[in-house]
Amino acid sequence: MSRMYGGPGGMGFNKMKFDDGTKPEITKEMLRRISAYFIPYWRQTAVVLVILLISSGLGVLPSIFIQHIVDDALPNKDMRLLLELVLISLAATVASGLIGVLQSYLNSYISQNIVYDMKNQMYRHLQKMPMQFYSNVKQGEVITRMTSDIAGIQGVFNSTVVNFASNLFILATTLGTLFVMNWKLAILGMCVVPLFLVPTRKMGRVRWNIAKQTQEKMSEQNHIIQETLSISGYLLMKLFTKEQKEFEGFQAVNAESTRLQIRESMAGRWFMMLLTTFTTIGPMLIYLYGGYLYIQGEITVGAIISFVALLGRVYGPFGQMTNLYVEINRSIALFERIFDYFDMEPVIVNKPEARDIDLAGADIVYEDVSFTYQKDKQALRHISFRAATGTMTALVGPSGAGKTTITNLLPRLYERQSGAIRIGGTDIRDMTLESLRSQIGLVTQDSYLFNGTIRENLMYANDEATEEEMIAACEAAYIHEFIMELPEGYDTVVGNRGMKLSGGEKQRIAIARVLLKDPAIIVMDEATSSLDTVSEYYIQKAMSLLLQNKTSIVIAHRLSTIMAADQILVVQDGTIVEEGRHEELLQLNGVYKDLHEKQFERHLLTDKEKWL
Structure with missing residues (x-):
């Protein structure tokens, strides 16, 4: 429920879950408000989903053709079949790339227009806020909401909707292909998934916390820059010779921000090492058990190679799907911060029956x-x-x-x-x-x-x-x-x-x-x-x-x-x-006379000082 602007006594802000490090609450009302921004672009979104489905289907074709190249074209020395399979694989790759360009355009079109709509809505809303709002709001807060927060929404479509749909389609088409090819190998390949799902989830939480701390330090940097390098702040800094002190303060915040960025980067490197190790186990098991099946005459060499190639298309989406909750929380947090402003209803508005009045000659x-x-x-x-x-x-x-x-x-x-x-x-x-x-x-x-x-x-x-x-x-x-x-x-x-x-x-x-x-x-x-x-x-x-x-x-x-x-x-x-x-008023011998006499005495003192 929307609330009135917090009256003369305060800003009316809610304490954001985003600010205290906990997950934002995802409610039906929140999802309804978010989806309202996507509804005007439902046609483009539908096209993107169709493109993702087609692209995921095309993605499995080269691996399938590898099996026929190894099992049919090469053993039979059939150059024509080899050329056809290579050309078809190449065509599938090119087609996937071309529709990927269209998908990228639509992604950008949808996200940019949502940001455009939201910025217009926010600017119009802020124009209606009372003076009290701007008297109490922190310096740069409005600009941050208008720029950084709303600009962050641009990645919501790509990082949540598109990524979720893309990974879901890739998993569906690839797993379906794997089970059709050989259900035994498919089950064996899936046994490796839990090994990297747990660290992926944990690392996502760690990197999110580090990223949050980094963002806070970046906000401190922006605050220092805005206060000390604006005209008024710069002049004050110069007049009180505080350049060294302000530099030391900025340097300290900048050093902490750099440390956090390095920490986040190295956390990712250790995570990638573990992930690479775990994802290597799957193909090794496929080669081991697949080799046994080959020796038993149940599978071909091409099928093993094709199976291993397709397996890589499964592990990646699984990891991204488990980490998706981090992106969802980040997106919800951004929307919460923006909606926090939208929920501040201006108290100074026109009455429904308000009318235009000519004020000329009026008391x-x-x-x-x-x-x-x-x-x-x-x-x-x-x-x-x-x-x-x-x-x-x-x-x-x-x-x-x-x-x-x-x-x-x-x-x-x-x-x-x-x-x-x-x-x-x-x-x-x-x-x-x-x-x-x-x-x-x-x-x-x-x-x-x-x-x-x-x-x-x-x-x-x-x-x-x-x-x-x-x-x-x-x-x-x-x-x-x-x-x-x-x-x-x-x-x-x-x-x-x-x-x-x-x-x-x-x-x-x-x-x-x-x-x-x-x-x-x-x-x-x-x-x-x-x-x-x-x-x-x-x-x-x-x-x-x-x-x-x-x-x-x-x-x-x-x-x-x-x-x-x-x-x-x-x-x-x-x-x-x-x-x-x-x-x-002078005859009343009250406050006005006292003010008058003090000003008169000050002017006399000023004139006297000129002669001394």
Whole structure:
């Protein structure tokens, strides 16, 4: 049964059997879900099974023809018969190879398309997950599920379905041929099978455990690489001169991974030596007992040679069949990890009766809103206020007070636990998510830019905008002249997260992007707090145009930027403790005045330090 995403208090993950080293549970429900991915390709799968059956039948022909070559063509010196038998054997081998090519194509077609379908499904599903999911998930976890786990499914078809069917058909055709040729020798040959079935099963378990440990170390390697060689991690490593320490940590993990890989390889070598020894016993027994039967006149030399050749086609599939459970467990474990994500149902979804709403000229009303990230800590408590249309509402207060959380509830990036948020008298839960979010523009302190061109980043807001509209938005954001001074203008690549631009330049591009979107509601989340005076000046000018005739909620770190706000809400410990205009709040001699005086004193100290 699917479960709801684990709420604000947690990720909602189940402890995977795969993670603690035990076998994943194989249930009818699990098999039903897995088979659902194969059903669209049942025709191709059926063709593969027919090909496997034909190929297994062709595989026994050369060994049968060897008997006739030795018993008939060579003793009778019949060159014509010898040539015919050789050509037929060759034709059977070529035919088997040709249909094997078709089988390989179909295998690849089926597995690749299943991966394609699953990646599309996963990406679409992850798009619907709430912000809380991405706030709590481990770094690289989503990418691992999207790439490594789903890519591992590609081998499921080949390593389980195809291998099982292929080995089953080979065993059926070969054993049938052996018993038809001589049932006594066939039984003698099968007596050797238990000798290598037990070590094969045990070695499969040993190699699986070693492979699991190796995979864990590879994950540690990837984690170190991702953290220390990303832009932010690399910069931190350089600034704190931790290159040697990080190298030593990577070297240790890499050494352990290498040791495990060598161990796995050598375990396989010892196993192959034992297997080769055991599989040699069978032919020796056939030669011994077959020689006795030949002396007694019950069998021919060609039959003995043919029998030994066919026996090799039995031992291999038997070994693979006993080891198949390892592959099945591995496949089930991968599917469990993937289904663990699919079973996290998004809590922020459209109601069946949700409708598109025009938010232009609408008031924003918070009524007794409370929100909790974790069960033991309430982030917001009984938040109530009205942001009238065309006005600016400012949120101020210490870090961690809940200001950003208040604004994140408006576009339903998080879902409130109680209370109501209405725009124009309509609860935001009664609006479609697309219509709600498409009419809200958000500019944050650290505006995100894709590693593409300036044009691509701007047009992300409105891919139908004209060149003139794009330039007009950049002119309004006071960034057009800067862009035109770049060698490639609007086609300049900004780098990962916009690293080739300064903070002020990124912010102005972000403001231009929101201007191009032209939303009814604007949310500014400390958009100027970390900028220099010149950048702040231009952004303030851009903001004045951006907020004109818009309903806006502005989170301010610098109180000077919101002194002219229509109302200021002072947030502390998740609740509104003061509200009013700038002058009114100063007269209260409360939290706002204290914040104002501390900022004023800091500016005076900063100015004084410049002269010392």
